[in-house]
Amino acid sequence: MSVAQFWDERYGQPEYVYGKQPNKFFQEQIDQLSPGRILLPAEGEGRNGVYAAQKGWRVDAFDISAKGRHKALQLAAAAGVSIHYQVGDLDHLSFTPASYDVVGLIFAHFPASHRRQYHRQLMGLLKPGGRIILEGFSKAHRAYQQENPHVGGPQEEKLLFSQEELLEDFAGLDIVLLEEPEVSLQEGLYHIGKGRVIRLIALKPLS
Numbered sequence: 001m002s003v004a005q006f007w008d009e010r011y012g013q014p015e016y017v018y019g020k021q022p023n024k025f026f027q028e029q030i031d032q033l034s035p036g037r038i039l040l041p042a043e044g045e046g047r048n049g050v051y052a053a054q055k056g057w058r059v060d061a062f063d064i065s066a067k068g069r070h071k072a073l074q075l076a077a078a079a080g081v082s083i084h085y086q087v088g089d090l091d092h093l094s095f096t097p098a099s100y101d102v103v104g105l106i107f108a109h110f111p112a113s114h115r116r117q118y119h120r121q122l123m124g125l126l127k128p129g130g131r132i133i134l135e136g137f138s139k140a141h142r143a144y145q146q147e148n149p150h151v152g153g154p155q156e157e158k159l160l161f162s163q164e165e166l167l168e169d170f171a172g173l174d175i176v177l178l179e180e181p182e183v184s185l186q187e188g189l190y191h192i193g194k195g196r197v198i199r200l201i202a203l204k205p206l207s
């Protein structure tokens with residue numbers, strides 16, 4: 001089964017599998033900013049993009065799952081907002097360089113072989129002064145998954161994040177926040193219970 005088939009199958013069920021509410025960290029960060037243009041890679045069923053659109057952001061999103069897109073557009077329609085959502089991966093889509101105020105990476109665990117290249121491409125899409133908002137599972141999350149499989153997250157260790165790798169990926173940005181907290185997740189059917197995430201806020205220098 002390909003990765004896209006895995007996600008299409010997961011999103012094929014009627015429930016919003018990570019819920020309809022935005023990720024908490026994403027929400028807190030968006031609430032502190034004035035609206036602008038945001039790109040949401042690996043956007044899944046649209047919970048974060050729809051929240052941003054409701055707050056006045058112009059939202060572009062993409063994901064490899066066509067089923068994810070379908071549900072995201074339904075969620076947007078129900079909320080009375082619109083988001084622009086493409087199906088594919090970064091290698092096969094094109095975006096205008098230096099055009100986004102925010103790139104939001106929420107549980108966007110790309111293949112290890114492509115992660116650094118994708119993160120660097122995404123940096124190039126930020127305007128000067130633009131920011132990365134990232135929350136994803138840390139390598140220390142393995143122990144939590146073994147204790148409680150309902151907390152979810154990638155099964156392959158190399159897909160999990162480390163602070164060192166992220167600092168290297170996003171070298172050249174100014175790091176505003178980098179932390180690795182234990183969190184208690186209540187996101188739909190597949191992120192339930194205690195886990196360990198990495199949170200990163202990083203700004204593209206103005207010059």
Ligand SMILES: C[S@@+](CC[C@H](N)C(=O)[O-])C[C@H]1O[C@@H](n2cnc3c(N)ncnc32)[C@H](O)[C@@H]1O
Pocket residue numbers: 003007018023041042043044045046047048062063064065068088089090106107108109110111
């Ligand atoms: C855990 S879900 C998170 C979805 C969403 N960001 C959220 O927080 O609800 C991970 C998502 O990554 C997407 N994905 C995996 N590999 C991808 C890739 N190479 N390019 C784009 N999306 C990808 C999957 O289809 C899935 O929707």
